[in-house]
Amino acid sequence: MRVLHFFKTYLPDTTGGIEQVIFQLCEGTRRLDVDSEVLTLSQTVTQAQIQIASHKVYRAKQAFTIASTGFSLEVFDQFRQLAKSADIIHFHFPWPAMDLVHFASSHGKPCVASYHSDIVRQRALSVCYRPLMLRFLASMDRILAASPNYVSSSRILARFNDKTTVIPYGLDREAYPEPSTERLAYWRERLPARFFLFVGVLRYYKGLEYLLEAVAGTGWPVVIAGAGPEEANLKEQARQLELDHLIWTGRIADEDKACLLQLCHAFVFPSHLRSEAFGISLLEAAMYGKPMISCEIGTGTTFVNLDGVTGMAVPPADSPALRRAMGQLWENPALAAKLGANAAHRFEEQFSAQRMCEQTVQVYRDVLQGS
Template sequence: MTAVSHPPLRIALLSYRGDPFCGGQGVYVRHLSRELARLGHHVDVIGAQPYPVLDRVEGPGSVRLVELPSLDLYRADDPFRTPAAGEFRGPVDLLEYAVMRTGGFPEPLTFSLRARAFLARHKGRYDVVHDNQTLGYGLLGLARHGFPLVTTVHHPVTVDRQLELAAARTRLERLGKRRWYAFTRMQRRVAARLPHVITVSESSKAEIAEQLGAAPGAVSVVPIGADTRLWSPSDAVARVPGRIVTTSSADVPLKGLVHLVEALAKVRTERDAHLVVVGKPQKEDGPVTEAVRRFGLEEHIEFRTGLSDAALVDLYRSAEAACVPSLYEGFSLPAAEAMATATPLVATTGGAIPEVAGPDGETCLAVPPGDPGALAAALGRLLDDPALRERLGAAGRERVLARFTWARAAELTVERYRAAIATGVGAPARSGPGWRYVG
């Protein structure tokens, strides 16, 4: 670990959603903040519900959670809820509720407005603000408050919008998707004005320039990766014959899970195999659930949620094959994490996945996205060939160790912070209410 050669930085890391069990953004915040602190920096993770899980760090640096609560309109036990009258604290809350009630997704905008108000009350507290893909109007003009801004865009959400519109089965469903993704217009306008953008792959860099209008010279690639101390092989965990594991953090077309379900049906025509999905389908009548029923796979597909870190790693260690069936990814943490356990990988070539998984036949088996037949052929080949599994698993882990670690990601991110600070202006400190630290 490289020691801090400059004075340690005070970093405000913004994340409008931070739950590590529902998407890659929460994983990003957790692991990046920990490694920044290990470098000696002081990180305040400023977030809304679901709040991120953060690691305690022993050493000169620190990580703290600053709760900046929303109305939590999409909580798991009561989605699209109606808050009690006493929960509304001001105009931003009213805006959040109104947008939700009209079918939109308000959180990027409303979180950015709350974050701007918070930061305006704390001039001088932070050396740099790092936004984790909020891309809300409230973040524009932070330099006037003395805060250099760096923004991470994992991939343009416009890609998700395009895939969901293509998968919509009715006119009404398409109208609903357009309304939900209306916030992407704001994100395009904001991204085009940002001077310091971080993304996680060359594929995402090209998409950000094309779809969000960001200046190519403003975008730097900082690959992320796996916590290789946690994600590692273990002889204590036996491989389960025929087990395939995948992670589907969201039940959306982009993740390609419906194609993997069909592929499993094809694989099972010649050999015994079963699939464990980390995640769950969101709708009983959705495409994934329908596919499971159509192919008669209810007894051969298991959905698991809420796993601890240790249990998740052991699940991947127990698999004979891991699979990333996504139609597109801006990076693919599940690919890097599976490879770090020396579990052999079958992955599509969607988006940036080849940048992570590596060459076909060397560190993975690569297939075209959206092709169940190709997925089935690759999975069958892997399940039938122990020597191939051993070779690809070992090569995959070596690739992750050489290229994709959180420690290296933190070091490169600090370089981008210092570049942004070089163009920033300081301001005296001032405090105010409306937030609380969680130690």
């Protein structure tokens, strides 16, 4: 079976949660006789075709952006050519330009769409996009959502209950590097014995401004691993709050991320808007057996992190509530250890890459068989 994945960004240019999901699907379904390829856009195309692990990635030159949405003229022809040899097209929603390519190509292939998120920020533009979006989703043979929480809270998905299947995202522990003794020693020398950890791209919906307010005056060490468009604003806020107990690492390599996940006391993930549809970083924390703090925003964040079981869920954009939850984990190491153990157990039961890949391939087969 040949599957073509189509999304606006991909490795190595960007390393977000959706990119990680696509990577896991491409690699994990190979043993299930699926040959996957990825078509994406790139702002700086030096090679139109590259190899990522065991799958091919085709990159079209991004010509311009509108409301954070990349567009490309050459991707239309590339998509047509690649679709000819695919048995199934796997779209990754949302990306309005993708919808246009889908309809303009008239490819006639069975289609699956992973519904990663509602459109949250560009609400004014989404009014114009809505007819195309609904037509696109209606044309899919199957829609995949990552959590029952998101299905029940999304007004858009409510229209397509009859064709929506919940398949939680999953990760492969073996795909993560085992930190060397030297690298672990490097971080131990530079970090406190206990610290809170955040890992992710510093975007508007990550709620980090509320995390900074929450730790003001506490002295709790917080490591913020990642870079992104909000970095300058956050560092200025930290300066004004006189937060000298924050450690900013910038974008880090996978081995360094594994070190930080292994060494941290707890993982804090204050995303406060529905743009955070799941939280792959939460999955990583659970995989490493860490207690988590997240916000209840009606998405997959509190499907991964069950309040009182694997960590704590607090109201969004609520710095005092965030501070109280962090204080409980900081002052009660036994509680933190118990929640972390529960998180690791739940990860093994619900969120393995093998489980995600097997369920996704079954959807592919059902679609090809017309069932």
